[in-house]
């Protein structure tokens with residue numbers, strides 16, 4: 001299933017020309033001169049005997065900016081994930097953020113006999129179709145809103161918005177009461193065993209309910225279910241779509257109309273939805289369909305969008321904070337009232353920067369796209385973020 | 386880990402919390418060997434990550450044992466730990482493991498018998514809830 005040597009070859013890292021373009025565009029390298037993707041590759045590939053562990057491998061935020069720029073499309077972050085797996089196998093200790101709460105949660109979620117009680121937030125008026133072979137994959141939002149309650153994030157509002165849009169569009173779907181974390185964070189950390197356990201538990205649930213199609217709101221779940229699961233487990237026979245891919249065509253064709261919102265908004269492309277899944281237009285089409293909404297672009301957007309500054313709940317420090325500040329400053333420079341994203345983790349990371357700067361950093365409102373779209377129809381749920 | 390016994394992790398603060406455990410030992414009181422005590426300077430150092438980690442490693446229950454209100458040596462009192470405790474309890478509920486597996490206890494300074502009573506009662510309560518949590522393979 002996993003073979004680190006094979007992965008290193010498949011990352012095409014040996015095609016590296018040593019041109020250094022990755023270092024120029026890498027947001028981490030911009031703030032930390034010690035971090036250098038090209039040299040990480042050199043150090044690992046020239047290893048003829050056992051060399052001391054490269055500590056800088058933990059700093060990469062898997063933003064895929066370097067891949068975008070690379071002449072040979074070397075998948076550097078995937079190479080890094082392989083190096084992390086190697087390091088963990090050699091006994092490296094993860095520097096977990098948030099006291100390791102997320103890792104503990106993800107490992108517990110992988111238990112086979114687990115019977116979660118994770119749907120109490122689900123509003124009564126959301127219509128589920130129990131017979132449908134399409135499911136909406138909720139992701140970890142119910143957990144995030146508790147673990148990060150100090151940050152006053154409300155990632156479930158995005159999920160609720162997504163469900164209401166699907167209901168409004170009359171697309172039938174079910175929700176699984178015992179879905180697990182998709183496992184992407186563990187995969188990015190190099191914890192293969194943990195990832196596999198979650199992936200298998202999810203696949204069992206999907207099989208039990210005969211799932212044929214999955215819609216997600218979280219870009220990470222989307223990519224993991226669509227790309228990583230088949231990569232690791234073989235063909236899953238399940239079609240995976242991001243909510244924006246489902247909603248945008250309906251909005252474009254006029255089958256679904258959105259409401260009105262007199263605001264200015266800027267769209268923050270989550271790395272995984274944009275550079276990994278190449279979904280750049282759909283979210284913007286949805287935003288433009290909201291009457292009165294003035295949609296503006298940040299200095300860095302689409303393929304060049306800046307990351308929210310942190311990745312799989314490991315190794316977060318001053319550099320990450322600088323990237324977050326930079327992104328929030330770009331958003332404010334557009335004059336936007338709202339920074340729109342589709343990723344709960346972007347929300348958490350940017351909100352964390354706003355909170356910890358105690359008002360000294362732009363307090364642009366951060367909202368989920370699905371919530372905003374539902375809100376324009378007055379179906380966003382009771383609280384207007 | 387022997388899973389036939391109920392495994393309990395007690396995070397005890399170095400002051401009133403630990404004083405109860407020491408008094409219990411001094412008085413020759415006994416409680417099950419499956420109770421592990423982790424000494425911390427103050428319960429406000431125990432965040433949700435540590436509480437959840439104990440469960441990840443196979444604990445059936447976690448007890449947070451600290452000073453009674455007004456007795457905190459660091460003047461933090463229960464504010465921080467209460468917040469973290471509430472979050473971890475909700476997460477345990479979402480996971481379906483049950484909120485009741487995590488308790489926050491304030492016992493008067495030096496109350497050895499009180500500690501032993503709380504611990505044994507807690508173990509009895511845990512025996513009533515779902516089957517013991519399997520340790521991670």
Ligand code: SF4
Nearest residue numbers: 026060061063064066
């Ligand atoms: S993925 Fe992002 S953080 Fe990692 S090396 Fe590439 S540009 Fe830098």
